[in-house]
Amino acid sequence: MNNSSLSGQPLPRDNGELKERLVEVGLSEILSGDLPPDYTQALLKRLDETAIRPQPLHRDTAVRRAAQVSAFLAAAACLLLLLRFAEDHLQEFAKASERVAAVPDFRQNKLATKNFTPARKGSSEAGMRDYTVMVPEQRSREESYTVMSAEPRQRTQSYTVMVPENRQRSEQYTVPREGRFSSPQGANTGLHGTPVDGEIARKIRYNSTLNLVVDQFDGVIDRVNSVVARHDGYVGQTNLGQMRGEQRSGSWTIRIPVGNYQAFLQEVDEIGILDARHESAQDVTVQFTDLERRIENKKKLEERIIKLLERPDDELKHVIEVERELARIRSEVEGLEGQRQVMLNQTSLATITLHVREERDYVPPTVPTVGSRLGNAWSNGFARTGNFFMNLAIWFIERLIPIVICLIVAFFLLRWLRSWRAMRKLGAGS
Amino acid sequence: MATTSNQKSPSKPGQPLADFTPDTPELLIRRHQTGIWRYLRFLGADEDVVDDLLQETLLAVLRKDADGTFKQQSHKQTAAYLRATARNQFISRHRKAGREPDTVAIEAAESVWADVARDYGLENYLEALQDCLRSVSERAASALRLFYSDRRSRVEVADELGMKPAGVKTLLRRTRESLRDCIERKVTS
Structure with missing residues (x-):
């Protein structure tokens, strides 16, 4: 019994033998009914299982x-x-x-910084210009002046000041259009003084910061104290320390009467070499005037209430109510007077923050030459x-x-x- | 078995014939599965292997047809592609079994198949064979029936016909040769 005449037989290479083999294939099929099976459905099912039946558009x-x-x-x-x-x-x-x-x-002796803060709509703060100016002196000084309007959204004016002696000093102040500063040159008047051509003397808060450099810190404390005492001021806060190795430094918060403010600054400048200086002035005249009027009105009200108490035919409960109201008004007046006193104190005494540091062989910046300016330009370019x-x-x-x-x-x-x-x-x- | 002939229109190589419509998977299977099965048997694939090889061949080609790797251009080209795939599957199966296939013989077999089986299903060839079988002698027909239909061994056939086994072998060989010549005459005529 043979399973199949083709199975296991090596495939011949000769054409004749191959054709005989083909005859055998035919004989197997015709004589033994060795028909090929129909795999159509089985294969279609397998294709469905693998989901790669052809699509209208090829999936890939x-x-x-x-x-x-x-x-x-x-x-x-x-x-x-x-x-x-x-x-x-x-x-x-x-x-x-x-x-x-x-x-x-x-x-370089140029305008170094320029900031402008416009008045915000609906805000009570005024527009403000703040210029910082470099002054080409032997001792380079950085000065900053800020004058702001006390009135909300008030239009402002600017002034430019030329300082003589070939020292171009550009100071630009921003002041209210209705301001009473007579002129920028009158900065001493506007900034540091109070006389104005109005009915009410202006109330201005002054704040300054000075940075000084000294060769020897010894004796600085005594000199500061003596200068402060000479101008009828006092020291609010003192900090002394040794920083950065042997470098000593100190800082003072000093209150000086406004009248002596300018003189004090000039004298304190002589303690050392001025490294930086910032000054600001805030006009609080309107707030002060408003405060005084409120106090005045409250006092008038107080007087009227006292007159009510003097009526002889008043009932007791009315008297008690009136006295309660009188106590409330007096309390308010005392509070307002306290505020007025604080404001007076702030405007009558300028606040100066003085920083002094010790630095040996300190060389302040000098007036630049053409060469140095070229060098600066080169390095600045880089x-x-x-x-x-x-x-x-x-x-x-x-x-x-x-x-x-x-x-x-x-x-x-x-x-x-x-x-x-x-x-x-x-x-x-x- | 569908054997539509639609390869009359000339066409450039690599392009489908003008009036050629690619087969759907079902039609492609129905059209070519018998021919590939016979081809695999011709190559010498065992009975327990030929069905697997046939299915794997058709699946591989259908997948390539689905993803666009293979594009049907004519039925003859599809048949040739299927034979090439079947051949590769056959060789691969041989190698997996640790046997080195005779690739020269396989190429020669492909050449004979392409030459003899003018259609892609061997249908005409088998018709010619059936005609030729009628012309063989009684003794040869008996030997063929016992050997191929009853699947007897040569010794058994020899006992049945009162011959020696070597005589049966010679008889079968000569009968096949005569059938081969007969078929060639019929096919080429």
């Missing part, structure tokens, strides 16, 4: 197209985001560059270029996040698509 093509469209949309979205960020922040970037360019240059690129880098880093996110999404999308196609090929080949 559809996925590829979807991925291409997604990538295109992602790229477009990234571009739009970039444009949006660029539009929003390009101006900011330009302003940042301007700010970099406006870094105070203490070696610094500004560095700042420009630094800002540029920051600008890019800020916008890098959406770009990186888009790239990550695109990367994973492409990787997924690649692996999906590889798996499809693998499945088809198996």
Whole structure:
């Protein structure tokens, strides 16, 4: 009994033998009924199970197209985001560059900083200009003057002062249009004095900060105390310390009568070399006037209440009520007078914060020469270029996040698509 | 078995014929499964293997047809592609079993098949064989029936016909040769 005449027989190479073999295939089928089975349904079922029946559009093509469209949309979205960020922040970037360019240059005698705060709508604060001016003196001085309007949203005027002796000193004050400062040159009047051509003397709070450098710190404390005593002032707070190795320093918070304010500053300047000086004056005349009128009105009310008490035919309960009201009014008057006293104290005494530090062989900045200015310009150019690129880098880093996110999404999308196609090929080949 | 002939229109190589409509999976299976089964038997695939090879061949081609890797251009081209796939499956199966296939013989077999089986299902060839069987002698017909239909061994056939086994072998060989020549005459005529 043979299973099959073909099974196990080696395949011949000769054409004749191969054709005989073909005859054998036919004989097996015709004589033994060795018919091939019908696998149609079985194969269709297997195709259904693996879900790769042909679709109207080949699936990989559809996925590829979807991925291409997604990538295109992602790229477009990234571009739009970039444009949006660029539009929003390009101006900011330009302003940042301007700010970099406006870094105070203490070696060049130019206007170093310029800040302008406009009056806010509905705010009680006035618009304010604050200029800091470098003065080319033997001892370079940084001076800052701020004069603000006490009235809300009041229009302001600016003044420029030219200081003689080839020392171009540009001071720009901002004062109310209706202000009573006679002139900028009268800064002594407007800033440091009180005489004005109005009915009420102006009430101004003065604050100054002075930074001095001394060769020897010994004796500084005594000199400060003696200067303060000479101008009828007092020291509110003292801090003494040794910082940065052997360097000693001290700071004082000093209250000086307004009348002696200017003289005190001139005298205290002589203790050491002036390194920096900031002065400010805040006009509180309106608040002070308002306070006084409120006190006056309350006192008049108090008088009328006292007159009510003097009526002989009043009932007891009325008397009690009137006395209670009188006590309330008196309490309010006392509170307002306390505020007035505080304001008087603040406006009658200027506050000076004095910082003194010890620094041996300190050389103050000098008037720049042509060479030094060229050198400064050269180094400033480098610094500004560095700042420009630094800002540029920051600008890019800020916008890098959406770009990186888009790239990550695109990367994973492409990787997924690649692996999906590889798996499809693998499945088809198996 | 469907054997539609639609390869009349000329077409550029690699492009489908002008009036050719690709088969659906079901039609493709029905059209080609018998031919591939016979081809695998011709190559010498065992009975217990040939069914598996046939299914794997058809599935692989259908999958490639589904994902666009393979595009049907004509039935003849599809048949050739299926034979190539079946051949590769056969060789792969041989190698997995630790046997090195005779690739020269396999290529020669492919050449013979392509030459003889003008249609892709061997239908005409079998019709010719049936005609030729009528012309064989009584003794040869008995030997063929005992050997191929009853699946007797040569010794058993020899006992049945009162011959020596070597005589049976010679008889069968000569009968096949005569059938082969007969078929060639019929097919080429």
